[in-house]
Amino acid sequence: MPTTITDDQLQDNKHGKLILKTRGICDDKFRWRYRTSCYHLSTKLFDHPAAIEYCQSFGATLISIETIDELKYIHRQLPISGYVWTSGKIYENNGRYTWASGVELPNDSQMWDVGEPSISSMTFCIRFSSRSLHGLDDYPCNRHYFALCELQ
Numbered sequence: 021m022p023t024t025i026t027d028d029q030l031q032d033n034k035h036g037k038l039i040l041k042t043r044g045i046c047d048d049k050f051r052w053r054y055r056t057s058c059y060h061l062s063t064k065l066f067d068h069p070a071a072i073e074y075c076q077s078f079g080a081t082l083i084s085i086e087t088i089d090e091l092k093y094i095h096r097q098l099p100i101s102g103y104v105w106t107s108g109k110i111y112e113n114n115g116r117y118t119w120a121s122g123v124e125l126p127n128d129s130q131m132w133d134v135g136e137p138s139i140s141s142m143t144f145c146i147r148f149s150s151r152s153l154h155g156l157d158d159y160p161c162n163r164h165y166f167a168l169c170e171l172q
Contacts, residue, residue, distance in 0.1 A: 049078055050171055054093045059083065060169040061104065068145040068161035071105040075169035082107035083170040084119030085148065085156070091131050094168070098150040103159075104168040108146025110158065117146060117158065125156070133157045 050058035066074055075082050084107045085091045098104070107120030117125040117137060125146070127137055133149065136157040147165055149155035 046171075050080075050169075052093075052097045054090055056172055058171045059094070059097070060171070061098070061100070062167040062169070064166075065164035066105065066167050067164055068105055068109075071165070071167035072107075074167045078169055078171065080169040080171040081120045083148075083168045084108070084121040084123065085131065086119060086121065086123050088130060091148075091156075092153065094148070095150060095153055095155070098168075100166065101150055103147045103149050103165040105165050106146045106148050106156070106168065107170075108156070108158075109161075110144045129156075130154060131156045 046053045046058035050060045052059040060075075060078060060080065062071070062074055064074075071082055082105055083094070085094060108117050108125055109120075110117050117127075119125060125131070131154055133152050133155050137146075138158055145159060145161040146156055147159050147163075148168070149157065
């Protein structure tokens with residue numbers, strides 16, 4: 021039986037698409053839910069800019085992993101063994117990693133993998149490894165990984 025969606029369950033996102041509010045509802049493309057976010061994992065590989073566009077096509081962004089608890093949850097949910105792109109990027113004006121949500125990821129965060137971040141001249145984006153609980157590392161944005169989208 022189809023679910024009926026009321027107008028108060030919809031909202032406009034910044035890309036002009038109507039999306040479901042996440043009051044307990046994640047649509048079919050968003051399989052997991054943690055607190056007020058729903059998550060979708062791509063089945064194709066993308067470089068970082070294309071991964072951003074892919075998530076935007078669903079009215080979402082690449083994931084911003086802002087707490088250890090969220091990182092642990094995502095680690096348990098990922099059905100793949102490998103890497104996914106997150107929204108984390110280094111911004112040239114301040115040399116610090118920041119999530120798309122605007123929250124800064126400190127270099128001494130427990131979410132970084134051992135020896136990370138490396139902060140080299142070619143390293144600008146943050147990927148997450150499902151192989152390590154503290155699996156964030158910085159890597160060249162032109163590499164291809166799955167996109168992990170977040171809808172808030």
